[in-house]
Amino acid sequence: MSHHIAAKQGDIAETVLLPGDPLRAKFVAETFLEEPFCYTDIRNMLGFTGTYKGKRISVQGTGMGQPSLAIYGYELIQSYQAKNLIRIGSCGALNKTLKLRDIIIAMGACTDGSMNRITFNGQDYAAIADFSLLQLAYEKAVGSSIATRIGNVLATDRFYGDDLEALKPWTDHQVLAVEMESNVLYTLAARYGARALSILTVSDSLVTNENLPARQRESSFEDMARLALDVAVEA
Numbered sequence: 001m002s003h004h005i006a007a008k009q010g011d012i013a014e015t016v017l018l019p020g021d022p023l024r025a026k027f028v029a030e031t032f033l034e035e036p037f038c039y040t041d042i043r044n045m046l047g048f049t050g051t052y053k054g055k056r057i058s059v060q061g062t063g064m065g066q067p068s069l070a071i072y073g074y075e076l077i078q079s080y081q082a083k084n085l086i087r088i089g090s091c092g093a094l095n096k097t098l099k100l101r102d103i104i105i106a107m108g109a110c111t112d113g114s115m116n117r118i119t120f121n122g123q124d125y126a127a128i129a130d131f132s133l134l135q136l137a138y139e140k141a142v143g144s145s146i147a148t149r150i151g152n153v154l155a156t157d158r159f160y161g162d163d164l165e166a167l168k169p170w171t172d173h174q175v176l177a178v179e180m181e182s183n184v185l186y187t188l189a190a191r192y193g194a195r196a197l198s199i200l201t202v203s204d205s206l207v208t209n210e211n212l213p214a215r216q217r218e219s220s221f222e223d224m225a226r227l228a229l230d231v232a233v234e235a
């Protein structure tokens with residue numbers, strides 16, 4: 001049993017979807033999985049396992065920020081033998097060609113946070129998605145009507161305080177969007193021998209200052225969940 005998830009061995013599938021919001025985990029489990037059961041509610045960071053198109057899949061909330069995701073990611077891989085970690089998150093667009101509800105598949109993830117600097121003694125690490133998951137997601141997205149972009153994202157430590165001007169070094173280098181977890185997810189997966197991919201829905205734009213209203217956010221997140229589940233089935 002791990003410290004924060006504390007599920008029974010065997011309760012968690014090899015492939016785990018990772019929303020930041022634990023209520024998104026509940027929504028995905030109840031909407032898409034057959035016979036879902038909740039294997040953890042410690043700290044209300046809900047985790048569920050069920051089946052989708054005949055395959056056993058889990059969905060685990062990770063909280064907000066890299067240290068929080070790192071706790072759940074580490075325990076999923078090291079204590080529960082998870083092999084495929086697929087983040088399903090929201091993000092802010094940094095590029096005027098991105099619209100609300102667009103989906104971004106993060107090929108790479110930069111960071112302004114300290115976790116990687118600690119791991120790599122102040123040097124930089126290029127955190128990248130697992131290519132086989134990325135390829136699967138690309139193929140599934142192309143076969144659907146969902147507007148999808150593939151590129152680099154920024155996992156920042158700050159939600160508030162960074163406007164487009166402050167983020168200019170990243171936008172100057174074609175970073176598409178900002179969120180708060182993908183860099184450490186990719187680094188953890190590389191370190192401990194799992195595969196990882198982040199799929200993100202644009203929930204707001206730092207260029208236009210538009211936001212998705214809560215209700216529309218729900219249906220947009222359904223598109224992302226379906227795409228991630230279709231990847232998970234074949235992972």
Ligand SMILES: O=P(O)(O)O[C@H]1O[C@H](CO)[C@@H](O)[C@H]1O
Pocket residue numbers: 019020021063064065088089090091159179180181
């Ligand atoms: O919607 P989630 O998955 O939580 O992702 C984004 O939303 C949170 C900030 O509101 C951060 O966790 C960020 O990465």
Ligand SMILES: O=c1cc[nH]c(=O)[nH]1
Pocket residue numbers: 090091092093159178179180203204
């Ligand atoms: O981390 C996040 C998530 C959504 N939108 C943002 O601007 N940042």
